[in-house]
Amino acid sequence: MQLSARSFIRRCLAWILPAIALAPMPSSAQTATAEQVTAALAKLEQLAGAAVADGSVPALAIGVVHDDKIVFLKGFGVREAGKPEKVDADTVFQIASMSKPISATVVAALVSDGIVSWDSKISDLDPAFRLADPYPTGELNVRDLFSHRSGLPGTAGDDLEEIGYDRAEILRRLRFVSPSSSFRAGYSYSNFGLTEGATAAAIPTGKPWEAVAEEKLYRPLGMASTSSRHADFVSHANRAALHIKADGAWAARVERQPDAQAPAGGVSSTVRDLAQWLRLELANGSHDGRQLIAATALDQTHIPLMARGSNPVSGGQSFYGLGWNVEFGRHGLSWGHAGAFSVGARSLVTLFPKRQLGIVILANAFPTGVPEGLSDSFADLVFDGKVAKDWVKDWNSIYAGLFGPAVAAAKATYATPPSPATPALSGEAYAGRYANDFVGEATVAATGDGLVLKLGPDGAKSYPLRHFDRDLFLSFSSPELPDMPSAVSFVIGPAGKATSVTIEALDGNGLGTLRRMAD
Known part of the structure; x- marks a missing residue:
């Protein structure tokens, strides 16, 4: 049977979203001095402003961290197309799958506190959870689910979320899904697999995942506008609407309530808050002079565990750690992740740990490659002093190429009924x-x-x-x-x-x- 358009979008996003760190290519020795970063930021601001001005996205918010300092926070454009309210550094965005590395940080805090380990078995933490087969059910651990190597097909559970089932019921029904690969033998990016890993890790605390995330990460970092609850997002007056293209223009027509998969895609935040998280990651779990998370627990999230094949943009090899994409790219080692709701959200984080440099970009539109394009351009500006090519144009072409032809083909399949069509029964x-x-x-x-x-x-x-x-x-x-x-x-x-x-x-x-x- 022909793949439905939405299923196709999910499968494309499952590959492209974790793969946003820069393309793996040899790189010469690179630095990131304060002067280089300052010069690059001036040009980044121009590029971001131009992307909003030419209608590539309704709005952007960008945060940059260097040498444990927040060096750039700015919003561009409007919260909702056709309305005057502007985006700023405190505008709350839904960040979709960029929630995954944040959730990995939360679990690292639990590991740091000795509450769980990355190798804790799910059967011990959440005995009711089942996969289709008994052996992986008994051996499955938190590390397996955060690295997407459980064997669960990538879209399993997303379809149930769309028709209204809650988290508990979706996770229960995953036992009926046949594996897409042998246990620990294949990579398959799974929203509800990671959600199970996170919520199971929280069980020993006796608190729901949302409260654990707040207690272990958001509150200690002062991330006052960040939450894993959709109700908190909609309570903010200064929030960005989701936009899709309608008749060639951006329109805020759809809402997305992602509570069922909160650890995998339900975080909302601002670039001001996320900059604090970037600082924590780049400082190996330290923040403002305090070691909030043991470096040994956090380091585990950045180890490449699963080869993901060729990057769709560069052709190079890509790896997944625990909630993070790990690449060895044009500008050295980077950790990254992107997010998207096909109803109108985009997000991206890229960190260069050896250079103590990180950037987070939030946009209120889909589809668009603007976040990737700006991130790649910024890295070129910092490390090479100039932008190698029009990355925004190239990334927009990638998204158009991934989704446009398939959507058109799907529409064409049912564009015209047979002539004559056979009548239906009563x-x-x-x-x-x-x-x-x-x-x-x-x-x-x-x-x-x-x-x-x-x-x-x-x-x-x-x-x-x-x-x-x-x-x-x-x-x-x-x-x-x-x-x-x-x-x-x-x-x-x-x-x-x-x-x-x-x-x-x-x-x-x-x-x-x-x-x-x-x-």
């Missing part, structure tokens, strides 16, 4: 209750306007179905791609009624087929 042939262990129960109801598919807990999500051909219907369920169809197909039994339904958008891991339940 609504009663399809109406009924369907279920499987992973998706749960679905209801198809016949209404005066056609068929409606209801999914999620208590049928919370409703999707009108439009007939395409005989027993194939289309659902337009993606808020970021409102004209993108996804197939819903029925198999008709001898009695003239559907015996099963396959929901394409939930079938990325082969679990989208639901069987009819007895009336």
